[in-house]
Amino acid sequence: xxxxxxxxxxxxxxxxxxxxxxxxxxxxxxxxxxxxxxxxxxxxxxxxxxxxxxxxxxxxxxxxxxxxxxxxxxxxxxxxxxxxxxxxxxxxxxxxxxxxxxxxxxxxxxx
Amino acid sequence: xxxxxxxxxxxxxxxxxxxxxxxxxxxxxxxxxxxxxxxxxxxxxxxxxxxxxxxxxxxxxxxxxxxxxxxxxxxxxxxxxxxxxxxxxxxxxxxxxxxxxxxxxxxxxxxx
Numbered sequence: 106x107x108x109x110x111x112x113x114x115x116x117x118x119x120x121x122x123x124x125x126x127x128x129x130x131x132x133x134x135x136x137x138x139x140x141x142x143x144x145x146x147x148x149x150x151x152x153x154x155x156x157x158x159x160x161x162x163x164x165x166x167x168x169x170x171x172x173x174x175x176x177x178x179x180x181x182x183x184x185x186x187x188x189x190x191x192x193x194x195x196x197x198x199x200x201x202x203x204x205x206x207x208x209x210x211x212x213x214x215x216x
Numbered sequence: 217x218x219x220x221x222x223x224x225x226x227x228x229x230x231x232x233x234x235x236x237x238x239x240x241x242x243x244x245x246x247x248x249x250x251x252x253x254x255x256x257x258x259x260x261x262x263x264x265x266x267x268x269x270x271x272x273x274x275x276x277x278x279x280x281x282x283x284x285x286x287x288x289x290x291x292x293x294x295x296x297x298x299x300x301x302x303x304x305x306x307x308x309x310x311x312x313x314x315x316x317x318x319x320x321x322x323x324x325x326x327x328x
Contacts, residue, residue: 148319
């Protein structure tokens with residue numbers, strides 16, 4: 106299974122943009138890049154995913170490197186509610202894939 | 217709007233007890249998963265199921281078993297609970313395609 110690497114923690118000032126990096130150098134051509142976040146005392150929630158092109162939704166943007174070996178989750182204006190653990194994973198279509206979430210990046214937002 | 221429901225938010229069980237953690241999803245998803253989450257270790261996959269009556273071991277299946285008799289329900293069983301199984305347990309479901317996982321709110325299990 107392809108692995109992802111993220112920093113353990115990051116800090117951001119409130120109302121500033123946040124760029125959360127993820128490395129996935131062993132990604133295969135059929136792997137989609139997914140991001141999730143986990144607020145305290147809750148299960149992870151889906152944020153965004155993409156394959157090759159950059160993606161935007163109401164929660165965030167996903168920038169994918171041209172060689173697909175890294176990606177960046179962009180929160181355009183961090184709020185205190187964005188303080189959470191963010192996970193980057195890879196998954197492909199099919200019923201047999203085992204996906205491990207790892208430790209993720211703990212984002213602290215400073216007022 | 218709850219889509220993945222875990223039967224208990226908190227559970228306290230005694231060492232040696234048989235423990236059942238239940239998970240139900242209402243999205244007709246084929247895949248279901250059980251993870252445990254411990255400080256500093258992230259989410260670790262225990263078991264997953266890609267169809268009714270089908271199951272696959274994850275990274276840490278020892279001491280656990282699972283049951284999937286119906287598509288919407290995936291049960292995690294601790295045959296003889298031990299203190300090192302004290303943890304947060306998270307259930308998730310997904311389609312077979314590349315779309316996202318939906319997680320439940322978790323069950324915090326304490327084994328005393």
